[in-house]
Amino acid sequence: MTAPLLQLTCVTKSFGAVRALKGVSFDLGAGEVHALLGENGAGKSTLIKVITGAHQPDGGTIDINGERVAHLTPAAAHKLGIACIYQQPALFPDLTVAENIALRLEPATAAHRVDWPVRRTRAAELLHRIGAEISPDAEVRSLSMPEQQLVEIACALGAGARIVIMDEPTASLTQKEQHLLFAVVRDLRASGVGVIYISHRLEEIFALADRVTVLRDGESVGTRLVGSSRRELAQTSSAESQSGPTSAATITESELIKLMVGREVSSIFPPAESEPGDVVLSLDNLGCTAGGVKNITLDVRAGEIVGLAGLVGAGRTELARILFGLTPADSGEIILNGQRITITSPQEAVAHGIAYVPEDRRRHGVILEMPIAHNMTMAIHNRLFPGTWLRFGAERNLAQEFIRNLAVKAYGPEAPGGSLSGGNQQKVSLARWLATKPKLLILDEPTQGVDVGAKSEIHKIIRRLAKDGLAVLMISSDLPEVLGMSDRIAVLRGGTIAAMLPGKSDAHAVMAAALGQTEDSR
Amino acid sequence: MKRYFRELSVAAALFALLAGLALFAPNFYEPAPLLSRFAAQAPALVVAIGMTLVIISRQIDISVGSQFGVCAVVAGTLAAMKLPLVVVLLASVGTGAILGAFNGVLIAGLGLPSIVVTLATMVTWQEALRLGQQGRFINLPPGMQWMGLSQVGGQRALVALAVLMVAAFAWALKNLAAGRHVYAVGSDAEAARLAGIHPKGTTFGVFVLMGGLVGLAAVMNIVQSPQVDPNAGGGLELKAIAAAVVGGVAVSGGRGNLWGVFVGLLLLATINPALTYLHVEAYWEKAIQGLVILLAVVADGLRSRRGKR
Amino acid sequence: MSSSSKLNGWKSALLRHESVLLFLVLLEAFYFNAVGRNFATADNVGNIIRHSTEIGLLALVMMPIILTGGIDLSVGSLLGLCAVLFGKMCQEGGFSPLVAGGITLCIGAAAGGFNATLITWLRLPPLIVTLGTYSLFRGLAEAITKGTATYSKFPQAFLDFGNGALLGLPNQAWILLAVAMGVWLLIHQTTFGRSFRAIGFAPEGARYAGLPVERRVAMAYVLAGIVAALAAILFTARVTQARADAGIGYELLAVTAVVLGGTSIFGGTGTVHGTLLGVVAVAILSNGLSRILSISNVSRELSGMLTGALLVLALASGLLSKYIAAWRARRGVAG
Structure with missing residues (x-):
């Protein structure tokens, strides 16, 4: 062999x-x-x-x-x-399709003479082979994401990769493009x-x-x-x-x-102890073209954890970004505590009592170089420091309180965020937003890249918060987590809600809804 | 058409300016002063070529004015020793390349930001030059001026050389793999690395080349007068950057071409004499130059803002 | 209180950038005192302060900008423009220096606001924007003076102020001290400084934390404009005339002092007292050289050259400490 x-x-x-x-x-x-x-x-x-x-x-x-x-x-x-087609194509946005393909295929020797007609015909031929209708002369920055992926595939094809x-590769392709692929x-x-x-x-x-x-x-x-x-x-x-x-x-x-x-047995998840209260957040036909989200209608009640399940690119993070004012909505309504509101910036979201613990904790959740105390108070500058003067004692006390309550493992409030493990960084990010005393807490992949021990601690914290009456919207790709933690599960697919399922549904039902299998497999 | 929108609009502005001059100040077109003016801009054009490479690779070099002065003094000193022009030229280009390599090591090798590195080297070379030269001019031997040709012949040769350089580099940027690598590195250094291009090596090379071109420009400048002025490079960096930015080279890297820069420099170089001929005071030159840079980047900024929406 | 590098014990306190710099400054002073003539006299110390006030002011407001990860190359040119406008208002407009000074400060704020608008609203790189205004502001100054005019008709009281002293220290020293105090409070004691740092470390992270990133960045540039205008007035008072070439090259000296003072050129870390030490180091260097070298020209150029070299060294050493910190962080996590 x-x-x-x-x-x-x-x-x-x-x-x-x-x-x-x-x-x-x-x-x-x-x-x-x-x-x-x-x-x-x-x-x-x-x-x-x-x-x-x-x-x-x-x-x-x-x-x-x-x-x-x-x-x-x-x-x-x-x-x-070896050739790889990444989800995020590693292409040169300023260069043409033909050149992008050529730079991958031609040897990277400096003195090499570029043969533009050959580049163009080869690109055209490769694109034709995968059935992509893209001009070799188009600049990559003008292409859509699926088109860029097709260019990546053409590169790999042309490289004669083994x-x-x-x-x-199909995350954002149309049906027709998929069949070609x-x-x-x-x-x-x-x-x-x-x-x-x-x-x-x-x-x-x-x-x-x-x-x-x-x-x-x-x-x-x-x-x-x-x-x-x-x-x-x-x-x-x-x-x-x-x-x-x-x-x-x-x-x-x-x-x-x-x-x-x-x-994993679902009993390891802390049980729901509270009855949901009043509706805190109500979304009516919410949509945002830039974020690829449309017709979202959803209620979240006080003391309730609503899980947002779905595949990567289904619109979950995009929905969170709308609610946090990072990519404002352009259709539909957001009703918070019975009042219709618009959110166009994170500052407004914070003022309305919306908190967002982002997915990418190293880039967005925690500022790695800054002490965890500073990280924890970053969203409450106005409240903790009236008149903009820093109060170091108050800051330290608050940080120590969170360190104790959330069991953050760090050598002190002055430890830089980057010196903590992933789970503890996540707790710092969480602490920052709990400090704002929010009405609605949006968690985006709260336990991604977190070790098992910290994971169950974070789950307990989330449950405790819900018990105290917080409305929680939890995005997660971790199925047991969604199933075990959520009181209700909204499954997103293609930028809209594909199914609303009760908590403790079975994994199959969620997966099937996320994959769009319900009709297909019958 | 859309791709060359910037180049075409700059060309249109230049054309409008030239037309205005033709109408209101036809003596602008008298051949002798016009040729002198072109010859005087030839060194700046050569420097602008290098600056274009630097900006395409998403860097900047504000030390070129000082480099220019150092190269000019080195070349002048050697020329005063009656060494042949070829030796003088090679020495000047070599000096420039070494100065460029110094920037390149700090920027590509250590990963320091080019703006601060070249800010530091700008002052260091400039003050070193003043220290060594104390502002003294160097007298050149008689055969040096116009490279032994007649004035008109020398001017024509310089203009031809500068345009030839633009053509050669434009060709190389378009048709040599090395040229495309400059674009690739400026467009996305990480993607370039994945494609097997060496971003650090490319950046280093660009700075060495920039220095070499400055060395050439310095010689092209000193042959135009009987003396070497050690301060001749003052403000050259701004002029070169302005020409590149106005000519459509994106400060975010990866975009731009030399013909646009060529037209951009012509436009900038025409503004000042145009001011004089149209009886506007010449003191406005620097302000207008700054304004033109800002207009160019604001236009880019507005376009990318609209693109995002 | 240093926000990022609070390590343990006196060892790290000694190794902190500011301590090393302080040691260097003292070394510099001792050397020049031993070798040069009349270095450590009250007269000369006053001289040093008087001559480094403008650069000190510019460095103090350059520091917050670099803290946010930006840069402002236009401050030297703005100083020139403000000086010319101030002089013109006093000489030709018939304004008293007080009124003209107030207007000049407003002009400085507007110029800083212009930079800020282009940088935050159009999301243009600070480097290229301020390079453009560097040329624009200086060009306007030259256009107003037609390249040659100088304004020197100022009331005697104003000129006396420029060369007078209060309680044994030059008047400028008190203003520099006041501004330094203000900037120190801003950076180290208010939420503004905290926001600047956060933006410098991670602009996206600051946005996700709900900080008003654009407003804070704009504030840093407007502040730089106002203080550049103030520096212009003090410069005019000191040299007793307003010229278009006032403050040429000051942006470099300011950046050098800031970077030398331990502020990272990549944003986020740095202290105001470090910046002041950086200013002192640069000032002592140029003054001390003039004391030990007989030809004044040589000393000026040598000090300029050394300033440039110092900047490169400071940058490289900043990078080194970054590597060490990263190495420590890695070991700290693993162990």
Whole structure:
């Protein structure tokens, strides 16, 4: 048997205190489509970055074409025939499509003469092969996100890559573009290329993949064969992803969901103790074209945790950004405590008693260089420091109180935010917003990249807050968390609410609504 | 058309200005002073080429005026020793390249912001020059001026050289991989790294090139007079930056082309004589130059604001 | 109180940037006192203060701007423009220096507001905006004076003020002290300084914390404009005339003093007392050199050159301490 194209053995990678990969093994054969599945924060992107040389693993080995690679850099990975299509395309916005493709394909030697006609015809040909109707002369900045992704795919195709990684390539593609993409993937497989295919959409995995590996919390929890795909491929010539997987793969589908969800018992979540009170926030047909959100109608009551589930790009964070005034709404109404309000800036949101604990805690949640005391009081300058004069004693007391109440592990209020572990940073970010004494608390992935202990602490805190009468809107991609914590679950899909489910629903129902499977699989 | 909107509108402004001069001050077009004026702008044009590269790679260099002075004094000193023009030229270009490399090491190597680094080197070279030269002019041997040609011949040669340089660099920026790498690095350094381009090496190279071009410009300047003025580079950085920004080079990097800069410099260079011919006082030059820079960036800012909406 | 680098014990207090700088300043002073003539006399100290007031004022307001991660290259030119306008108002407009001074401060505020508008509203890079106004303000000054005119008809009281003293210290010293006190309070004792820091460290993070980022940034530039105008008036009083070339190159000296004083050019960290020490270091250097070198020209150029070199060194050392901090943070988390 020939060596696999790619073999990762026991790869580990940590960022500060967060262990993103805890010994993951993974292999990919020639002519294989190997799907990679896992919730957000499971370690997929880190694994991809290790394979493309963007991250150096802390431990473990990488073999490519049967040869051990000691130090994989992006350039070396490129040379070894590894191409990656990122979710956020790494393109040059100021340059044309033809040039973007060319810069990936041509050797990076300085004296090399550029042949524009060749660049243009090659780009046109590659774009034609994947059926994309994009002019090679268009500037990339003028393209939509899906169009940029198609350009990325054209790059990989043109590079003659032996290993192609696709990171949620269909997240923003139209139906037609998806079918073209599937055809491209099948072409690649037929020509002996190994494809690592990351997607949340199960139907795609069953339509395309030969094998699937599920990652959870930085570990590989299993690699399975996806039985039907080859056979189905042989039978159907065109890309009919809907008819294929229904009968043969239904069982595997629920197995997969089970693998992804894990077997965490929901009783570890603190139980709901309070009866929801009055409606705090009421959204009526809320929409925002820039954020891609439309027709959101939703009530959140005092003492209630409403979970916002859905896939990445379904509009959950965008909804939070609307409510926090970062991308103001352009249609519909926001009613807070019975009053119709407009929110056009974070300051206004704060003044209305809305708090938002953002997803990207290192960039938005905590200012890493500043002491945690300063971080905690940042949103209450007006209240804590009347007349703008800082009161260091009051600040310290407040910080110490939060450190105690939320059990923040730090050497003191003056410890810089960056010196804390992820979970403790999250608590600092939470403290900042609890200090504002909000009426509505929006949490965006409150436990992403947080270790298990801190995670359950944060869950207890959230529950306690709800019990004290706070209205909580919790965005989470962590299914057990959504199921275990929420009193009600709003599942978003395509920028609008696809389903309202009661708390303690089963994972299948949420996944199915998020994936849009309800009608498809029947 | 839309892509070259900026270049075309600057060209239109230049054309309008020239037309105004033709109507109200036709003696602007007398051949001899016109040629002198072109020749006097030739060194600035060569410096603007380098500045264009620097700004496309999302950096800035405000030390070029001081570099220009140092190169001019080095070249003048060697010329006074009756060394041949080729040696003088090579020495000047080499000096410029070394000064540029110094900036390049600090900016590309250490990752320091180019504005502060070049602010510091600007003053350091300028004061070092004053210390060494004490403002003294250097007298050049007779054969030096106009490179041994007649005045008209020398002026024509300088203008031709400058335009040739623009053409050569415009070609290289468009058709050599190295030129495209400058755009790539300025557009997105991280994406460039992923594509196997070395952003640090490219940035370093751009600064060395900038220095070399300044060295060339310094020689092009000293051959126009019998003496070397060590302060001749004053304000050159602003002129070069203004030409680049007005010519459509985006200060956010990755965009711009040399022909636009060429037209931009012509426009800037025409404003001042136009003021004189149209009986506006010449003291307004610097203010108008600043205003033109601001107008150019405000136009860009307004456009990107509208684009975001 | 240093907001970011509160480490443990006296060891780190000694290694803090300001302490090292203070040591350097003392070393400088001792050296010049030992080698030069009449360095440590009351006269010369007054001289040093008088001559470094304008740069000190500019550095004090450059500091908040650099703290927010921006830069203002136009302060030197604005000083020139304000000086000329002030002189013109006094000489040709018949205004008393007090009224003319008030108007000049308003003009400074407007000029700072102009920078601020372009930077915050149009989201243009501060570098290129202030480079444009650097040229514009100086150009306006030259246009008003037609390149040559100087204004020197000031009331005697005004000129006396420029070279007088109060309680043994030059008048300028008191103004510098007052402004330094004000900026120190602003940066270290109010929420404004806190906001500047947050914006410098992470502009997006500050926005997500609900801070009014645009308003705060604008405030820093307007403040710089007002104080540049004040510096222009003091400059005029000291040199007894207003010329278009007043304050050429001061923006560099101000930036140098700020960076030398330990403010990170990338924004976020820095102290006002560090900036003052930076001003003192630069001032002593140029004065001391003039005391030990006989040719006055040489000393001026040498000190200019050393200032530039000092800036590069300060930048590089700032980077070094950043690496060390990052290294410590990594070890701190791991251990």
